[in-house]
Amino acid sequence: MRRLFLACCRYLRLVSVPHATGATSPANNVYGPWRRYISTSTGTSKVLPWEAPSRDTLLTKIDCAMKDGNVEEALQSLSNYKKLHGLPEPRVLNSMIVSLTYMSSRRWLQRAFDMVLSVYQINRNLLNCGSLMRLALTLARDQMPVPACMVLRIILESRKLPDVDMLSMVFLHMLKSQVGSYLSTDVLIETCESFLDQVTDRREMKKLDPIKNNVTLFNMVLESCVNFKCIIKAQKIMELMSLIGVVADVNTVVMASRVFEMVGQRDELIHMKRSIDSLTSLTFRQYYQHFYDSLLSLHFKYNDMDAAAKFLIDLHQQRKSGAFFCNGLQKQSIIQIGSGNLKSGYRIMFDPEKVDRGFVLGTESQFGLVVLTDGNLLHTEKALAKLVIGCMKSRNMHILSSFFITSHKDGLELISPHDVVNSFIQMGWLRAAHDIIDDLESAGIPVGITGYISLLRAYEKENKSEEFNGLLQQIQKIASTMDDIHTNSPFTIKNIAKVVKYEIPRSSSSLFAALADEIKHYNSGEHLTLEFNNSVLFFCKAKMMEDALCTYKRMREQNIRPTCHTFCHILCGYSSMGMHREITVLWGEIKRRLEYGELDLDRDLLDCLVLNFLKGGYFSRVMEIISYMSEHNIYCDKWKYRHAFLKLHKNLYRNLNSLHDKTEAQSKRIEDVRAFRSWASIK
Secondary structure, rough: HHHHHHHHHHHHHOOOOOOOOOOOOOOHHOOOHHHHHHHHHOOOOOOOOOOOOOOHHHHHHHHHHHHOOOOHHHHHHHHHHHHHHHOOOOHHHHHHHHHHHHOOOOHHHHHHHHHHHHHHHHHHHHOOHHHHHHHHHHHHEEEEEEEEHHHHHHHHHHHOOOOOHHHHHHHHOOOOOHHHHHHHHHHHHHHHHHHHHHOOOHHHHHHHHHHHHHHHHHHHHHHHHHHOOOHHHHHHHHHHHHHHHHOEOHHHHHHHHHHHHHHHHHHHHHHHHHHHOOOOHHHHHHHHHHHHHHHHHHHHHHHHHHHHHHHHHHHHHHHHHOOOOOOOOOOOOEEEEOOOOOOOEEEEEOOOOOOOOOOOOOOOOOOEEEEOOOOOOOHHHHHHHHHHHHHHHOOHHHHHHHHHHHHHHOOOOOOOHHHHHHHHHOOOOHHHHHHHHHHHHHHOOOHHHHHHHHHHHHHHHHOOOOHHHHHHHHHHHHHHHHOOOOOOOOOHHHHHHHHHHHHOOOOOOOOOOOOHHHHHHHOOHHHHHHHHHHHHHHHOOOOHHHHHHHHHHHHHHHHOOOHHHHHHHHHHHHHHHHOOOHOOOOOOOOHHHHHHHHHHHHHHHHHHHHHHHHHHHHHHHHHHHHHHHHHOHHHHHHHHHHHHHHHHHHHOOOOOOOOOOOHHHHHHHHHHHHHHEEEEEEE
């Protein structure tokens, strides 16, 4: 009997075959033939409930399903694998992410993103940078900026520099929306700061070469900051360009000039102009249209009509001479950020002849003051109207007269004297028109009989007999020198009256429409606001906050309303010195002005306040601003605020119920921390 039993066992071992799940020991495969019999007899390949599929079987199923395009089955097999064995190897995960990324449906794209988040929460080291960049690009292209940004931030947390070319493509799609613009700016700032922190020696700066050599990346983000008025972020981007060593191009100059114009930093533009004027290559003149537009706009905003008049003359002298103002080509210059007298100032090197053809800038100037005509930069009628109104309102008519006299002597065809006089008369500025006529007459510049006659008609209509008779006598004295008077009889006051009535038709000036439009927008106190803001900015950059506050108080005493930029400067000054308690007082002032409609909503300002209050641990203020942003549909970057909290206060009140004898203030603080943790989904 014993021999028969051993023979049976030997037979069973010989005929048994390994199960499809892989090589198994004979002891575990005693029932192999019976299992095979049950499988084949039922005509199905389903595994019995008591059989757990092996690791290799599930991996094979995942691979086959992905090759066949059966994504649903692949995801189900992956889910089964995770339940039994945890996360698979990186190859499988990243292959699955890439497969889902290239599916046409947004549903599968969302599944890919959800998979990345779940893996990230368990073991972020299993994720591959290349597959994540592909996913980020697809999400951005599908106008899903928030998930795309989260994927980019996951890459940054691995301390790997994203592929800069692909990053540019991701930003290109994200910058099409306002939220995408906010997030792209933050990601670029975080990328630069992350890798600057890793550089401990200047020799290690080569690590940043890929991003250093891609000026288009910075130009795109700077343009979006200008479009959405994110001034704090724009200034931060330019500072990082200086620290990394990015060599700026023409487009960077244009973007920087727009930022400086919005803040009112005219000195920086004047400094840049000296370098730009040194160009002799006419082919590059057209690229600086926006720069000159911003500088001329600031001359008008500062009510500096002398500088504006000289600027217009210079533009036309360029056209006449066919060259820029200075001789000698300057290959490289700097963009000064902040006062050059401060050690805290930044400088960006820029090449005046470097143009990135991949970055397309709009041809229309921002303010419509400078226009490109036949390869030449010329002023528009709007610019001339601003000059005229500025001189009129500031009672500097001698500047305007000098402008017309200089342009006439230099042979520059800016505008005819008759058009100027006629437009003044139509605007009702009769005294100013008479002054212009007298100044031009004294300089030996012919005005023409039509200008005199038009003014004479206006005096007659206004019943100004004294001025009327005086002008008649003036015309009689110079009548013999005028070629455009046609009369056979001796020229007398009586004949002039006849000419007024019959021979000189009434004409309308082309300048009049521009004057009528621009005078509606004239702001006599704008230059005072800009001057105060510049003083505040200087003191804040120099960390002289007492002087900055004194300047702010003088603004209020003179009834000059602070702008959003005023508070941005003060906030950045406090932030650089870690004065978070003072920022709480500043927030009270900002909030009051917002409630009374004295200040425009600015997302950049509110975002900066949240980050500073997180740093200072003022969670009540954090939740207050977050609620305010939510009420006004302003995007809150939950990921950024969450990570700022975890970086600074990871173990703060980790066990919120551990404190027993709490004061009322402590209880309130714990409640605020609990509210933030709940809002930011922090366990």
